[in-house]
Amino acid sequence: MTRAHRIPFNQPVWLGTEPERLAEAIRDNAWVSAGGPFGNRVERILSDWLGRTALLTSSGTHALEMSALLLDVKPGDEIVLPSFTFVSTANAFVLRGASLRFVDVDANGNLDLAAVERALGPRTRAVVAVHYAGNSADLDALLPMLGTVPLIEDAAQALGAKFRGRPLGTFGELAALSFHETKNLGAGEGGALLVARPELRSRALVLRDKGTDRQRFLRGEVDRYTWVDLGSSYGLSDLNAAYLFEQLGSRERIFQRRRQLCATYEAALGPDVTRIGGDLVRPHPDNTPNHHSFALVLPSAELRDRFIAHMAEAGIVTPFHYVALHLSPMGRRHPPPEPLPMSERLSSCLVRLPLFYNLSDADQGEVIERALEFLRGV
Numbered sequence: 001m002t003r004a005h006r007i008p009f010n011q012p013v014w015l016g017t018e019p020e021r022l023a024e025a026i027r028d029n030a031w032v033s034a035g036g037p038f039g040n041r042v043e044r045i046l047s048d049w050l051g052r053t054a055l056l057t058s059s060g061t062h063a064l065e066m067s068a069l070l071l072d073v074k075p076g077d078e079i080v081l082p083s084f085t086f087v088s089t090a091n092a093f094v095l096r097g098a099s100l101r102f103v104d105v106d107a108n109g110n111l112d113l114a115a116v117e118r119a120l121g122p123r124t125r126a127v128v129a130v131h132y133a134g135n136s137a138d139l140d141a142l143l144p145m146l147g148t149v150p151l152i153e154d155a156a157q158a159l160g161a162k163f164r165g166r167p168l169g170t171f172g173e174l175a176a177l178s179f180h181e182t183k184n185l186g187a188g189e190g191g192a193l194l195v196a197r198p199e200l201r202s203r204a205l206v207l208r209d210k211g212t213d214r215q216r217f218l219r220g221e222v223d224r225y226t227w228v229d230l231g232s233s234y235g236l237s238d239l240n241a242a243y244l245f246e247q248l249g250s251r252e253r254i255f256q257r258r259r260q261l262c263a264t265y266e267a268a269l270g271p272d273v274t275r276i277g278g279d280l281v282r283p284h285p286d287n288t289p290n291h292h293s294f295a296l297v298l299p300s301a302e303l304r305d306r307f308i309a310h311m312a313e314a315g316i317v318t319p320f321h322y323v324a325l326h327l328s329p330m331g332r333r334h335p336p337p338e339p340l341p342m343s344e345r346l347s348s349c350l351v352r353l354p355l356f357y358n359l360s361d362a363d364q365g366e367v368i369e370r371a372l373e374f375l376r377g378v
């Protein structure tokens, strides 16, 4: 089989109307930095949609860093988090001097609740739930286990997904969303912090604005602004917000297309994947998924690597995902007290298929054909 073109793993959403929106942001608005008109509109849409205050940030990574600052995480504190996650989940807390307590995940990449329970201790400052692939653990079981320890949600992949009808990102004290181009909706780079309590919201506005009370100054509450707290430059440019605004307006269409692509993959590949002893990454039965990812877990690392090579020969990009953090050079500084077999298994056996709004039926058909060729040869 020879292919005329390459099928990438991801492409940023292209609706066609983005250039107009960007032109509008530049031409009509006297404000293209953070806190501009598009940013304000996007924050309102997100807050109304999710039912929680949303503050736009320059990235999901920065929303996580703001979470660590807002909780005053300091040396001596312990953060419980999965090892199977993106580096930003860990870095945000290591930057504050915290120690990491890596725990294992379930077969679908979400927190193993029994492992969380074993990891909690007197120094636990926060637990981070990473909603892998836009799915979640049983959050109604997790929350009571934590007592007064705050839950932070790394909801970078979870926008629009729910657990028992409630949006992911609204269970914790704080949650981070990402609008990186690889997520369901993108701003190029961008993110948002979701904040449960009003006190944390006012402090978050200061942290995002370089540790100044400039927001109060802009509202006329103080006659000059000054340095009042820690902070950094965590705001999102209004150009990125305009680009994101366009996609938020079309989110039903974008999510619907992803749902359809996932259903097609599952019907075509599911039976052969299970026949060879593998499985699909699946949502918890109480999740309403957002179809962020379509991932296979193959029965061995060797098969997974051969699958990737087989697809690559046809010009189809099917990446694996996280290298379990406890095995990374930085992660080794925080050795977990127990083995994390599922994190290591997902690191070596998981593979993701191309999934993005503009993926055509014809291209998806080629991905399926080539994948079936492999699976049927096992």
Ligand SMILES: *Cc1c(COP(=O)(O)O)cnc(C)c1O
Pocket (backbone or CB within 6 Å): 059, 060, 061, 062, 085, 086, 088, 089, 130, 154, 156, 157, 177, 178, 179, 180, 189, 190, 191
């Ligand atoms: C994408 C992602 C991040 C980081 O988001 P950025 O916006 O790229 O900084 C953090 N955690 C998880 C789980 C992610 O998938």
